[in-house]
Structure formats: structure tokens, C-alpha cells
Amino acid sequence: MKLRTRLVVATIGVTVPMVVLLMWLDGRARHQAAAVALSEGITRRLQNPDERYRCEDAPAAWGKPRPRGGPPGRDHAPPRRPPPFPMGAPPVHYAYDEALRSPNPAAPALSPAWARGADERDFYIVPRAWWSDDVDIVVRTPWGEGPCAYVLTHGTTTPGFIGALLPASPIWLLPLAAVLVAILVAVGPVIARIRRLTAAVQRSAAQGFADSVPVEGKDELGELARAFDAASREVRAQLAVKDQREQTLREFLSSTTHDVMIPLTVLQAHLTTLREAHAAGRAPDPLILTAAMDETHYIGALLHNLAVAAKLDAGEPGMIKGPVDLNALVTRVVSRHAPIARQRAIALEHAVPEQPLETEADVTMLEQAVSNVLYNAIRHNRTGGHVALILEPQPEERFRVRVIDDGPGIPPAQLERVAKRGQRGDAARTRAPDGQGLGLDIAHRVARLHGHDLRFTASEFGGLQVDLEGPTEPSRPEPKDQ
Amino acid sequence: MPDRILLIEDDQELGAQIVESLKKAGFDPTWWRAGRHLEPAHLSGLVLVILDLMLPSVYGLDILKELRASGAEVPVLVLSARNDTADKVRALKLGADDYMTKPFWPEELVERVRARIRRPALQRGDALEVGKLRLDLATRGATVDGGVVELTRVEFDLLAALARRPGVAVTRGWLVEHVLDPDREGNERTLDVHVSRLRKKLGAAVRVETVWGIGYRLGTGAEPA
Numbered sequence: 150m151k152l153r154t155r156l157v158v159a160t161i162g163v164t165v166p167m168v169v170l171l172m173w174l175d176g177r178a179r180h181q182a183a184a185v186a187l188s189e190g191i192t193r194r195l196q197n198p199d200e201r202y203r204c205e206d207a208p209a210a211w212g213k214p215r216p217r218g219g220p221p222g223r224d225h226a227p228p229r230r231p232p233p234f235p236m237g238a239p240p241v242h243y244a245y246d247e248a249l250r251s252p253n254p255a256a257p258a259l260s261p262a263w264a265r266g267a268d269e270r271d272f273y274i275v276p277r278a279w280w281s282d283d284v285d286i287v288v289r290t291p292w293g294e295g296p297c298a299y300v301l302t303h304g305t306t307t308p309g310f311i312g313a314l315l316p317a318s319p320i321w322l323l324p325l326a327a328v329l330v331a332i333l334v335a336v337g338p339v340i341a342r343i344r345r346l347t348a349a350v351q352r353s354a355a356q357g358f359a360d361s362v363p364v365e366g367k368d369e370l371g372e373l374a375r376a377f378d379a380a381s382r383e384v385r386a387q388l389a390v391k392d393q394r395e396q397t398l399r400e401f402l403s404s405t406t407h408d409v410m411i412p413l414t415v416l417q418a419h420l421t422t423l424r425e426a427h428a429a430g431r432a433p434d435p436l437i438l439t440a441a442m443d444e445t446h447y448i449g450a451l452l453h454n455l456a457v458a459a460k461l462d463a464g465e466p467g468m469i470k471g472p473v474d475l476n477a478l479v480t481r482v483v484s485r486h487a488p489i490a491r492q493r494a495i496a497l498e499h500a501v502p503e504q505p506l507e508t509e510a511d512v513t514m515l516e517q518a519v520s521n522v523l524y525n526a527i528r529h530n531r532t533g534g535h536v537a538l539i540l541e542p543q544p545e546e547r548f549r550v551r552v553i554d555d556g557p558g559i560p561p562a563q564l565e566r567v568a569k570r571g572q573r574g575d576a577a578r579t580r581a582p583d584g585q586g587l588g589l590d591i592a593h594r595v596a597r598l599h600g601h602d603l604r605f606t607a608s609e610f611g612g613l614q615v616d617l618e619g620p621t622e623p624s625r626p627e628p629k630d631q
Numbered sequence: 632m633p634d635r636i637l638l639i640e641d642d643q644e645l646g647a648q649i650v651e652s653l654k655k656a657g658f659d660p661t662w663w664r665a666g667r668h669l670e671p672a673h674l675s676g677l678v679l680v681i682l683d684l685m686l687p688s689v690y691g692l693d694i695l696k697e698l699r700a701s702g703a704e705v706p707v708l709v710l711s712a713r714n715d716t717a718d719k720v721r722a723l724k725l726g727a728d729d730y731m732t733k734p735f736w737p738e739e740l741v742e743r744v745r746a747r748i749r750r751p752a753l754q755r756g757d758a759l760e761v762g763k764l765r766l767d768l769a770t771r772g773a774t775v776d777g778g779v780v781e782l783t784r785v786e787f788d789l790l791a792a793l794a795r796r797p798g799v800a801v802t803r804g805w806l807v808e809h810v811l812d813p814d815r816e817g818n819e820r821t822l823d824v825h826v827s828r829l830r831k832k833l834g835a836a837v838r839v840e841t842v843w844g845i846g847y848r849l850g851t852g853a854e855p856a
Contacts, residue, residue, distance in 0.1 A: 449734040453714050469716040477729070484743055488736035500800040500845045513716040537844030539802060553844045610844060 152340055153333065160332055164325050176279040179306040183284040187240055188272040191302045194242075195290050204244050204290075204297035209252035212242025212300070240304040244297040252296065257303075263287045264299055275301075282306050342370050350377050358384045397462050405455050408587075409448060416444040439492045443528075446489045450524055454587050457517045461594050468511045468598065472622055475548055476505040478512065479540045482520045490527050490536065497527065499538040506540060506548045507622045510599050518595035518603075521588030522552045522615045530556035535610070548621045554612035564605050564613075592617075633659040634678040634748060639666055639694065640710070641685050649681070652737035658744065666690045674703050678748045682727070683710045684718065692725055699726035706747050761797040761849055764837045766790065775836050785810060786829045789822075793839065793849035803846040 194200055204211040243256035249264055266273030267287040275285035282305045290297050342365065353360045358381040364374040419441035423433045460467035483499040490497035508515075519538075526536045536554045543549045596603035601619035608614035636658050640646035646662055653660040666685070680698070684691035695707060709722045709730040719730055729747055731740065757769035763776040771787050773780045782790065788810045793801060803819045811817030811825075826847060830839050838850035 445734070446736075453732070456714055469720060471716075471720050480746065481729075481731075481743075484739050484746070485735065487742065488738040491738070496843055498800055498842045498845050500802050500842070502805070503796060511716050512719055513714055517714075535843040537842070539845055541802065541804070555843075 152343070153336060156332055156336055157329070160329055164328070168325065173279050176306070180274075180277065180279070180284055183304055183306045184272070184274045184286050187284060187286050187302045187304045188288065190240060191242060191286070191288055191300060192271070195288070195300070201290070201292055201297065205295050208244040208246075208296040209254070211244050211297070212253075212302075214239040214241055240302050243301045243303070245299040245301065246296045247294060247298040249299065256301065257285075259287065259299060259301055263301075264289075267299060339370070342366070346370065346374050346377070349374075350381075353377075353381050357388065358382075394463075401455070401459055401462070408451055408455065412444045412448045412451065416441055416448070419444065442492055443489060446486075447528075450520065450588065453517055454521065454591050457514055457591050457595070458587065460514065461591065461598070468514065470509055470511055472507050473510045473512045473515060474505050474507055475540055475550070475621075476501040478516050478519065479538060479550065482516060482523055483538055485520060486523055486527055493527065493530070494532045495527055495530050496535045497523075497537075498535070499540075501540045502542055504542075506542055508548060508619055509622050510619075511595075514595045515599065518592040519550055519552075519617065521592045522550075522617065525588055526552050526554040526556065526613060526615070530554050530612070534612075542621065543618065546621050547618055550617040552613075552615045553608040553610060555608070555610040556612040558607055558612045559605070564607070633657055635659045635661065635676050636679045636681060636744065637661050637663065637673065637677050638681045639663045639691070640681070640683040641665060642683070645683075648737065649740065652741055653744070656741040656744070666694045669694060669698050669701070669703070671701065671703070674698075674705055677705050679744060680705055680707045681710060681744070682707055684712075684722065692721060695722065695725045695727060708743065708747055759791065759794045761794045762837065762851060764790075764794060764833070764849075766794055775833055780832050782829070782832065783825075785812065785825050786832070789825055789829060790833075790839075790849075793847060797849045798851040800842040800845045800848045806846060 243251050243253050245251045245256070245259050245264075249259045249261060251259070263273050263275055264287065267289045271288070273287040275287065277283050277285070284304045284306055285301060287299060287301050289299055292298075345365075346362070349360075349362045353362050360381075362374055362378040362381055364371055364378055366374075419437050422437050423441065426433050426437075479499060479501050483497060487497055523536065523538055530536060534555050536552065536556075539549075539551045539553075541549050541551070593603055595601075596617060596619075599619060601617055604616045604618075606614045606616070636653055638646065638649055638653070638660050640649060640662065641664060643664070646664065650660045650662050682691050682695060691709070695709070698705075698707065706728040707726065709727040710733065711718055711722070711730055712733045714732045722730055729743065731743060757767060759766040759768065765774045766787070767773075768791060771782075771784075773782050773787060773790065789806065792806060792810055803822055807817055807819055807822050811821060826839055826841075833839065840848045840850050842848050
């Protein structure tokens with residue numbers, strides 16, 4: 150249903166019952182007033198003793214209305230001036246004997262109940278439907294016998310004649326019509342604005358909410374338009390975020406594929422060389438074997454790094470922080486890389502404090518950060534080199550993870566570049582020319598996300614020294630490990 | 632008798648390789664190819680359970696939950712292919728002792744298994760025993776292979792500090808701070824002097840190893856270098 154129709158229906162639905170109620174009240178009041186007026190008229194007439202004789206002389210003809218404005222009758226009624234509004238018909242009287250019969254053929258039948266009512270009261274009002282114009286009352290004459298024992302007086306409630314409360318003419322319908330018209334007229338512009346707003350919102354939606362919704366007015370409709378505008382702005386923002394995410398995901402997938410394919414290809418080449426050696430009956434070259442193992446280790450680390458990178462790209466919500474046992478973390482990281490260090494004949498040592506240190510972090514990210522720093526030290530070391538990872542408590546409730554090596558190290562200029570890495574969002578992945586690829590970038594980003602300090606300096610042993618520092622949490626009262 | 636380990640791993644190849652590695656390392660592995668209801672009888676004599684979470688199904692975690700609900704305290708090492716913090720947190724909350732993320736080297740697995748079931752240093756009352764070395768913390772007496780070794784106060788404290796965590800590297804910084812007399816001028820050079828004197832007194836049977844970049848460690852003699 151359209152708004153306009155709905156308004157009309159609602160208006161009619163409210164006003165019609167009200168009008169009916171008013172008409173009912175009006176009808177009742179006018180019936181009542183007319184009955185009282187009729188009773189007064191007939192009572193006054195019957196109090197004239199001549200009236201009995203007149204009636205009993207010709208009961209069939211008695212009671213006919215007298216011509217208005219004619220010469221004064223014998224009832225001593227004063228001449229009346231015609232009222233200024235339309236008048237109803239003058240009252241008609243019918244006489245009945247004690248057996249409730251009337252010689253007047255026009256007289257309606259008189260019910261015994263009405264007569265009983267007239268016996269009991271001064272006059273009896275014959276019940277009529279409320280919308281009826283007719284008013285009938287029954288009175289018992291003062292003498293109460295003979296052919297004129299009862300009188301039924303018939304009148305109407307038509308205004309003017311007996312002083313009805315409301316004007317009978319339909320003029321009172323005018324306010325109702327006026328209200329209806331006013332509503333429809335007032336509603337017109339509102340509907341037009343709603344239509345414009347609807348069209349604007351549909352237009353905006355059709356263009357993927359690229360357009361804003363025009364806001365007009367400072368009333369509720371203006372607020373609605375503003376709300377639509379705000380909603381469409383929100384939708385635009387969400388769509389932009391989604392597009393960004395999709396873009397990131399696509400780039401991630403494509404670079405991941407690229408990054409993994411390279412070491413896999415290298416690995417395949419190594420394996421092919423080994424198979425050829427086997428086919429030729431030669432012992433496999435331990436250097437090739439080590440290189441092949443290196444590549445698989447690298448692929449594993451790379452995949453973990455890519456997963457963490459995806460989480461980092463997603464931002465803070467990707468983090469799940471919780472208490473992290475740093476001793477256990479360091480031990481895990483060392484045991485992960487120990488086999489590859491052994492292969493490369495690099496001595497990998499580590500130390501953890503006797504009392505386990507605990508911090509608040511995302512364990513996967515922090516572990517990957519430490520792992521990357523350690524793997525970096527191993528990867529860029531030479532055969533027979535040393536790498537050590539030391540976890541130590543620091544003053545003021547802090548921990549420090551230090552990784553030192555005696556590898557070739559990094560020239561100061563490059564050191565600065567490594568330190569600055571991670572401030573770039575689009576860090577070159579994996580095998581960057583300086584060899585400090587995705588791994589250290591992730592270490593930087595994880596440290597920054599956790600509020601940890603990550604510092605690269607030259608180690609006293611000739612290689613690199615990397616310090617990761619952060620706050621500790623007081624250890625739990627009952628440590629899980631004995 | 633070799634230590635019994637229960638492996639719950641549904642991947643045939645990986646399971647077979649883990650079993651092989653554990654056997655080579657001198658353990659007695661039992662391999663379940665599917666998660667099953669764990670009876671107390673299954674657990675008797677087990678030193679460790681290696682549980683693959685078999686993600687993305689949570690079946691592995693169900694086994695873990697059931698195991699811990701039954702009151703069993705056998706250590707559980709969880710294997711997980713997904714390097715996911717939520718999984719780890721959930722596993723540790725359900726009572727896992729440790730977890731390993733795939734891929735891993737067989738050596739790495741064995742090392743982690745050993746670390747998980749390693750017995751703490753033998754300490755009976757006031758005595759510490761590491762291999763042939765015996766330290767009486769009350770009388771501050773040291774014996775190697777039964778023979779008394781005379782040690783200075785600093786040397787004894789140094790040795791006791793290392794013997795408390797045999798096979799574990801202790802940083803020079805910690806030793807300087809906790810072992811050397813703070814009243815006298817103690818630095819890392821002094822520490823090295825004490826260590827070299829200690830080595831001479833102990834002889835070849837007890838190894839005080841230098842750990843590159845860190846400090847010192849008391850060799851247990853049990854583990855291959």
C-alpha cells in the first residue's frame with residue numbers, strides 16, 4: 150500500500166468511528182430532548198379540561214397537527230415565531246382507550262408494555278434505533294379512562310423544532326473533510342522527498358555506493374538521508390578494505406609460489422645430481438647432500454615465514470597473545486636448527502637461565518622471529534663457525550635473547566639497512582641480494598608489534614650480534630617442567 | 632630396557648619414519664595409526680606420548696583431553712602441521728607438555744623426546760652426582776671416581792653451579808655474578824683462571840667444557856658430543 154493510501158485509510162479508520170460515536174451521542178441527546186419537549190407539550194395540553202371533551206368527542210380525529218402560524222387555537226398556545234432554521238414536522242397525537250385500541254386508523258399499535266411504562270411514570274419513551282428521527286412518547290391522560298385513556302405523541306428530532314444539540318445539516322462533515330485534505334496536502338511534499346531519497350539511495354547502490362546520498366533538510370527525513378549516507382560511506386570503506394585484502398592475498402599467493410618454487414627447483418637439481426651419482430656407482434657428494442638438506446630446511450622456514458607474514462599483513466587481529474615460556478621457546482628454536490647447523494659443521498650453542506623466563510606474546514610469531522635471527526646466523530656462517538643463542542634476564546623485569554656468530558658479519562652501512570628493514574611494508578621477500586630477506590624483516594615486524602627492541606650490532610667475535618629485548622612476566626607459581 | 636613411547640600418527644609414511652628414528656635412538660615405540668580410546672593399561676610403562684593433532688579435525692585434542700581427564704600424567708608431545716598459535720594455546724591448555732611444528736628433522740624429534748624425558752640431576756639430600764663426580768653440598772667435599780679432590784671455596788661453588796645443571800651451558804656473566812666473591816675483584820678473566828685450575832684438579836674424568844660465546848658446561852659423559 151502506498152503511503153498516501155495508507156494515510157487516507159488511517160484517517161478514515163480513526164475519524165469514522167469518532168463520527169459514529171458523536172452521531173450516537175447526538176442522537177441520544179436529541180431523542181432525550183425531543184421526548185422531554187413532547188411530554189411537556191402534551192402534558193400542558195391535557196391539563197386543559199376542555200381537551201378531554203375534545204378528545205372524547207372525536208377520538209379518531211383528535212391530535213392532528215394544527216396549522217402553524219394560523220389563528221390561535223383553543224389551546225391558548227401563544228403564537229410562535231418560525232425558528233430561523235428548518236423545522237421538523239409538528240407533533241401528532243393519537244388517543245387510545247383502556248384496551249389500547251384507537252379509533253384513528255393511522256394510529257400505530259400501542260404495546261401493553263408501553264402502556265405499563267406510561268402508568269408507572271409521567272411519560273414513557275418508546276425505544277427507537279438511535280439513528281431514527283422518530284420520537285414517540287406515551288402518556289396516560291389525567292383522567293385515565295374512556296376512549297382517551299392513553300395518548301401516543303409522535304414527533305421528530307429534526308433540529309429547529311425541539312432544540313437539538315447539533316446542527317443536523319452535513320456542515321459538520323466539513324472539518325473532517327478539511328482534516329483529510331490537509332493531511333493529503335501536507336503529506337505530498339514529504340512523499341516527494343521520500344521518493345527522491347529512495348531514488349538517490351538506489352542510484353548510489355547501483356554504482357557500488359560510489360556516490361554519496363544527497364542530504365536535504367534538518368528534520369527526520371534529513372536524518373534518514375544522513376544515516377543512508379553514513380551507511381553507504383561505511384559500505385565503501387568495507388569494500389575498500391576487502392579489495393585491499395584480496396589484493397594482498399593475491400600478491401601473497403603469487404610471491405609465495407615464486408618464493409617456494411626457487412628452492413624447490415634447487416632441491417630438485419641437487420636430488421638429480423645425487424641420483425646421477427648413484428647411477429654412476431659413485432658415492433653421493435656430501436656437499437650436495439648438505440645443500441639439499443639446506444634447501445628443504447629453507448623451504449620449511451620460508452613457509453612458516455610466509456604464514457607469519459600473512460598474519461602480520463592482516464594486522465593486530467592476527468595476533469593471539471598469551472604467556473610464553475621463553476626457555477622452552479629458545480630450546481625449541483635451537484633444536485629446530487641444530488640438525489642443519491651440524492650438517493654445516495657449525496657449532497650451535499645455547500644457554501637459558503635456571504628459572505624459566507616468561508613473557509606475553511604471540512608464541513608463533515615470537516618463535517619465528519627468534520628462529521629467523523638464529524637461522525640467519527647459521528646460514529651466513531662458514532663451515533667450522535660458531536653460533537650461540539643466549540636467553541638472559543635483564544634488569545627491570547626484562548629479557549634479552551642474544552644471537553652471536555663469528556661469521557663474516559655485515560658491513561656497517563648494510564647493518565643500518567638491516568636495522569631499518571621492517572619499516573617498509575613491502576619488504577623484498579626471501580633471497581634479497583644482501584641475503585637478509587623475509588626472515589629478518591619478519592623479526593623486525595614481530596618485534597615492533599610486540600614492543601620489543603631488536604638491535605643489530607657487530608659481535609665481538611667478528612660476526613653479527615642480534616639482541617631482542619622485551620618485558621618479562623612473573624613466572625607462574627608452579628612451573629610445569631620439573 | 633628401552634623407554635616405551637606411544638606414537639599416534641595417521642600418516643603412514645611419516646609414522647613409519649618417526650618409528651624408525653625412535654628405534655634408532657634406542658626407544659621402544661608403539662605406533663597407533665588412528666586415534667583410539669586410551670586405556671590406563673595402554674599407558675603403563677610409557678614415558679611419552681607423541682600425538683599428531685591430525686588437523687583440521689580436532690580428534691587429536693580429544694584424545695589429549697581424555698588422557699588428562701583420566702588423570703594420566705605421562706608427558707605429551709604434540710605434532711602439528713599448522714603453525715598456529717590458537718592450536719598451540721589449545722593444546723597446552725588441554726595438558727600437552729610440548730609441541731613440534733612440521734616439518735622437522737628426525738634428529739630434532741629425537742632431541743626433543745630426550746629433552747622431554749631427561750631425568751633431573753641426581754640429587755640425594757645434599758649430594759650432587761654427575762657421572763663420576765660427586766659433590767657433598769653440606770660438607771663441601773668433592774670426589775671423582777671415589778677419590779677426594781681438594782677444591783677452594785670458589786672452585787667448589789663453580790663446580791656445584793655447573794653440576795646442578797649438567798650438560799647445560801651457563802653464561803660467564805652468571806658465574807661471575809653468582810660464584811665469584813663480589814668483595815674481591817672478580818671478572819671473566821678471573822673466572823677463566825678458576826676454571827683452568829679446576830680442570831687440572833678434576834682430571835680427564837670430569838669435563839668442564841668451554842661453550843663458545845656463552846661460558847661453561849659440565850659434560851655429562853652420557854651424551855655423544
